[in-house]
Amino acid sequence: MQFEVIKxxxxxxxxxxxxxxxxGIVETPAFMPVGTQGTVxxxxxxxxxxxxxxxxxxxxxxxxxxxxxxVISDLGGLHRFMGWSGPILTDSGGYQVYSLSKLRKIDDxxxxxxxxxxxxAAFLSPEIAIDVQLALGSDVLMVLDDCLGYPASRQEAEQxxxxxxxxxxxxxxxxxxxxxxxxxxxGIVQGSVYPDLRRExxxxxxxxxxxxxxxxxxGVGEPLxxxxxxxxxxxxxxxxxxxxxxxxxxxxxxxxxxVARGVDMFDCVMPTRHARNGWLFTRDGHIVIRHAKYLSDxxxxxxxCRCPVCAKYSRAYLRHLFIAKEILSSVLNTTHNLFFxxxxxxxxxxxxxxxxxxxxxxxxxxxxxx
RNA sequence: GGACAGGUGGCGGAGCGGUUAAACGCACCAGACUGUAAAUCUGGCGCUCCUUGCGGGCUACGGAGGUUCGAAUCCUCCCCUGUCCA
Numbered sequence: 001m002q003f004e005v006i007k008x009x010x011x012x013x014x015x016x017x018x019x020x021x022x023x024g025i026v027e028t029p030a031f032m033p034v035g036t037q038g039t040v041x042x043x044x045x046x047x048x049x050x051x052x053x054x055x056x057x058x059x060x061x062x063x064x065x066x067x068x069x070x071v072i073s074d075l076g077g078l079h080r081f082m083g084w085s086g087p088i089l090t091d092s093g094g095y096q097v098y099s100l101s102k103l104r105k106i107d108d109x110x111x112x113x114x115x116x117x118x119x120x121a122a123f124l125s126p127e128i129a130i131d132v133q134l135a136l137g138s139d140v141l142m143v144l145d146d147c148l149g150y151p152a153s154r155q156e157a158e159q160x161x162x163x164x165x166x167x168x169x170x171x172x173x174x175x176x177x178x179x180x181x182x183x184x185x186x187g188i189v190q191g192s193v194y195p196d197l198r199r200e201x202x203x204x205x206x207x208x209x210x211x212x213x214x215x216x217x218x219g220v221g222e223p224l225x226x227x228x229x230x231x232x233x234x235x236x237x238x239x240x241x242x243x244x245x246x247x248x249x250x251x252x253x254x255x256x257x258x259v260a261r262g263v264d265m266f267d268c269v270m271p272t273r274h275a276r277n278g279w280l281f282t283r284d285g286h287i288v289i290r291h292a293k294y295l296s297d298x299x300x301x302x303x304x305c306r307c308p309v310c311a312k313y314s315r316a317y318l319r320h321l322f323i324a325k326e327i328l329s330s331v332l333n334t335t336h337n338l339f340f341x342x343x344x345x346x347x348x349x350x351x352x353x354x355x356x357x358x359x360x361x362x363x364x365x366x367x368x369x370x
Numbered sequence: 371g372g373a374c375a376g377g378u379g380g381c382g383g384a385g386c387g388g389u390u391a392a393a394c395g396c397a398c399c400a401g402a403c404u405g406u407a408a409a410u411c412u413g414g415c416g417c418u419c420c421u422u423g424c425g426g427g428c429u430a431c432g433g434a435g436g437u438u439c440g441a442a443u444c445c446u447c448c449c450c451u452g453u454c455c456a
Contacts, residue, residue, distance in 0.1 A: 036406050057405070095405040103407085116407040147405075188405090219404040227404095248405035269406045276409045277402090292399075322409090330409050 001139070001184040001211055003243045003264075007353055013235045013262035014357040016349055019243055021087040021139045022182035023079065024054065028243065028264040029352075031255065031345045032057045032089060033338055034272060037066070038082045041272055042334040045084040051307075051335065052342040054086055055139075057267040060132045061093030065115055065122060069135040077137030089267070090138040092129040092171075094145035094164075094188065094216065095248065106146065108163060126170040134179045141179070142214060142247075143171035145188040150221040157192035164190040164216075165204040172208050184211035186245060192217060193226045195233055202237045212243040215263070219249040228257055235262035252281060252344050256364045259348050260357060271341045275333035278322050281340040283367070287315070289333070294319040307339035 007016040019026040033040045033048060036059040040048055048056065058078060063069055072081045079085055097104060097111050105112045110125030129144035145164040148157060168187045175185045187205035191197030205213060215234055218227045231246060238244050245265035246258050255266055271281065278289045282302035287294070289301075300310035301318065309318075309332045321329035351360040 032405095034406065041406085041409080059406080062406085089405095091405045096407090098405090100407070142405075145405095214405080216405070221404095245405090250404045254404075266405095268404050269408090270404050273403065273406065273408065273410085277411090278409090279403080288400090290400095325409070327409080333409090 001182060003212070003241065005241065009260075009352050009357040011356065011358045012260040012361060013232075014259045014348075014352045015240075015262060015264060016352040017243065017264055019055075019087075019264075021055075023085060023087040023139055026054045026087055026265075027349055029255075029259045029345060029348050030055060030265050031341050032265065032267040033341075034267055034269045035082070035084075036269075037062050038072075038078060040334075040338075041276065042330045043338070045082065045086075047335065048084070048338070049086070051339050052346065053338065055089060055265075056084060056086065057089050057091060058082075058136070058138075059093065059096075060090045060129055060136065060138075060142075061096045061113075061124065063090075063136060064093070064124070064132045065117055069132040073135040073137070077135075079137060087139040088137075089140035089186075089245075089265075090133045090136055090142065091247075092133065092142045092144040093124050094129075094142065094147045097145070098147035098149055098220065101149070106163075108166065110144070110167075126167040127174040130171050130174040130179065130185070134175075134183065137183075139183060140212065141171075141175065141183060141185045143168045143185060143187055143210075145190060145216055147220070148190065148192055148217050150192065152192045154192075154194055154197075157190075157194050157197055161190040161192075161197050161201050164188065165201060168205055168210075169208050172210065186210050186212040186214045186243075188214040188216040188247065189234060190217045193222055193230055195230075198230060198233060199237060202234065206237075206239060210242070212245060212265075213238050214245040214247050216247045218246065219254075219268075224254075227254070228261065231258050231261040231263060238262070252341065253364055253368050255341075255344060256348060256361060259352075260361050268341075271337035272334050275335075275337040276330045278329075278333065280318075280333060281337050289315065289319050289322050291319075301336050302340075305336070305339070306343075307336050309333075309336040309339075 002020040005015050005017045017028040019028055032055045033053050035056045038058055072078055075081050078088055100116060103114045103116055110123060113122040115122050126144045133141040144167050146160045148160045187210035189201045191201045215231060218230060243264045244262055246263045248268055249266060250268055280287050280289055280301050294315040297315035299315055302310055351357050
């Protein structure tokens with residue numbers, strides 16, 4: 001994998017880059033739709049491609065439990081299994097350490113889960129997480145980390161961060177022993193919202209050396225300002241010739257703000273999950289498609305949107321599909337929301353390269369202030 | 371004409387003397403969702419008043435009377451519905 005920075009915005013931390021992988025090129029800043037279980041819910045790979053997705057995220061923990069990474073490996077790897085030929089980044093299961101916290105026990109060795117599927121015992125260590133992701137054939141593997149919620153005391157945050165850094169080193173070691181090009185591993189910065197812990201975390205990761213660096217443990221309930229501040233602090237500390245990936249974030253506005261703070265890659269369930277829950281993004285804010293006021297609304301979700309859904313379907317129809325719990329509701333809503341996100345990224349890239357990013361930043365902030 | 375069964379909030383359907391403005395489901399109205407245990411989850415859902423409180427008042431379980439301190443729950447008559455028998 002190779003990462004090149006094509007242009008640095010002169011007035012912000014925004015970078016226009018390009019990630020070269022063995023499964024194709026990813027223009028950055030990029031948004032990766034989330035396909036946890038080997039599918040971006042409701043979308044075929046062809047549809048994703050048509051919407052402009054270049055790289056997607058999947059999840060080692062979920063595929064490990066079902067159908068099992070060996071199964072996928074035997075069938076030729078995740079790309080072939082799910083029919084997506086573009087790059088895939090896999091999360092290690094570190095997020096499940098957080099989201100399934102009621103079902104797991106954690107120690108320095110690794111994480112014991114009780115499977116959310118059948119209650120059976122499962123164990124994930126940094127080494128296993130690497131092995132699973134190698135078997136899946138991920139282009140970018142993530143180290144297993146301890147994703148901490150918010151708020152967390154300094155002591156908790158420090159202990160958790162130290163554990164994550166130890167795991168990162170073990171992950172790197174394991175990857176170097178049994179993996180290698182063209183696959184790559186990213187380290188994950190932790191440390192909650194404590195600047196000195198974050199600094200130490202970066203230093204440890206950089207010393208270990210990764211192909212890319214992720215910022216983890218954000219978007220877990222902390223105030224927005226703290227999220228932005230934390231990302232901003234990372235900008236000068238992270239190697240400028242490596243991609244930076246902000247994990248799990250966020251709203252369209254978050255994307256713009258964090259690009260301005262030097263982030264190259266994002267993923268988030270928001271466009272896809274919100275779509276299924278009837279929340280649709282537009283340039284003028286969101287609409288909740290189930291509301292009665294759309295009963296006979298002939299307009300598209302968003303006037304002027306160039307997505308295939310807005311080209312053809314009315315709010316009235318989409319409301320009907322949602323209320324009637326029709327499968328097509330999820331498909332069409334997801335199509336629109338993903339288009340919106342991916343189009344936002346296209347716009348971001350365009351502005352960095354040709355118009356100056358601060359202009360887009362200003363427009364976004366003004367829109368948000370209204 | 372007769373015998374049973376039954377009429378409860380927008381719908382279905384509990385309740386069968388007080389703790390019932392009435393379980394539960396659906397529908398409806400809102401809200402939440404940030405490396406997906408999520409096509410999920412919360413809340414509201416008779417009217418009304420306010421000093422918004424496990425607050426007050428009013429109306430309500432087919433209709434009209436009655437018994438009772440108290441009735442959706444018991445009694446009488448009436449109206450309506452379903453099934454069966456003539």
